[in-house]
Amino acid sequence: MIRVAILTPDPAEVAYPDLWPKVLARLQRALEGAGIDAVPTPWTAHVDDASALRGYACVxxxxxxxxxxxxxxxxxxxxxxxxxxxxxxNPAKVLAWNTDKRYLCELAELGVAIPPTAFVDALTQAAVEQAFADTGAEELIAKPAVSGGAWKTRRLRRGDVIDAAEPMPMLLQPYLSTIETQGETSLLYFGGHLSHVVNKRPVVGEFRIQEEFGGQYALVPAPPAEALALAEQVLRVVDEPLLYARIDTLPDADGRWLLMEAELIEPDFYLGVDPAQGAGFAQALQRWVSPGN
Known part of the structure; x- marks a missing residue:
């Protein structure tokens, strides 16, 4: 049996105590069916010494x-x-690059369509007012440049007062109300091939689409052509050997599809709505560790 390691949260992490074990169980079931034993281990146990990970076919x-x-x-x-x-x-250099959302600006310089995005050293009243002036938006989304799971993500309206500056690099983007009416469309790729497509919408009164905020997920039988073209463009531009990728897209008010995130580190694969229940990922992983077979 092939043995792989799955890096899990720091044991001291308190943000996801009930959610990540369920995601792990789904992954393990999918991989076990393909003869792959997935062993969980905290990523923080291997920061300066990775020797304990060397015996695995893949990490x-x-x-x-x-x-x-x-x-x-x-x-x-x-x-x-x-x-x-x-x-x-995915490769370590890809993980490091994908950690900071300023990668979006690199992709934009290479022709990938993203929302108008400003990066600031800290979330201040002056920075927010400048972003409103530059974009003409009525609402903004502010999120840390390094974040996950909508951590410290805020929806700001004109006139909102920033009581205290958020002392970390942040990105500011116009709030796209299409998240409420059309939802975000995620395209899941395993081994470079499209596996499945998922539409994610927030519950009424919410703008965040994560499961912990009540996000509603549904399988999309066939992706919109423009969303598919955008996702394929992103993968071409990234141009790295990727075992998996989740490309999150959203149309703006004019129907232009935009890249919201290229999730290359620890994306949820939404196996709960995957018709193959992760079999495609298991097969891609088999090919990854045994390319000649």
Missing amino acids: LPLLAWGYHHDAARWQRACATWQREGLPLA
Whole structure:
């Protein structure tokens, strides 16, 4: 049986105590059916010494949730894993690059459509007012440049007062109300091939689409052509060997599809709505660790 490691949250992490074990169980069931034993281990146990991970056919950071709470240690871990040549999927240098959402601006410079985005050193009243002036938006979304699970993500309206500056790099984007009417469309790729497509919508009165905020997920039988073209463009531009990728897209008010995130570290695969229940990922992983078979 093939043995792989799945990196899990720091044991001291308190944000996801009930959710990540359920996601792990789904992954393990999918992989077990393909003869793959998935062993969970906290990512924080392998920051400066990765020797305990060398015996695995592949190391998957799929549940390294909460890394954004200790971003410096996470980046140190990525450097260790790359230096020691771990069989990591996705590659350590991709994980390090994908950690900071400023990668969106790099992709935009290469022609990928993203919402108008400003990065600021801290969330201040002046920065917010400047973003409103620059975009003409009535509402903004503010989120940390290094974050996950809508952590510290805020929806701001004109006239809102920033009581205290958020002392970390943040991105500011116009709030796209289409998240409420059309939802975000996520395209899941395993081994470079489209596996399934999921539409995610917030509950009434909410703008966040994560499961912990009541997000509603539904399988999309066929992706919108523009969303598919955008996702394929993103993968071409990233141009790295990726075992998995989740490309999150959303149309703006004019119907132009925009990249919201390219999730290459620890995306939920939404196996609960995957018709194959993760079999496609298991097959891609088999090919990854045994390319000649």
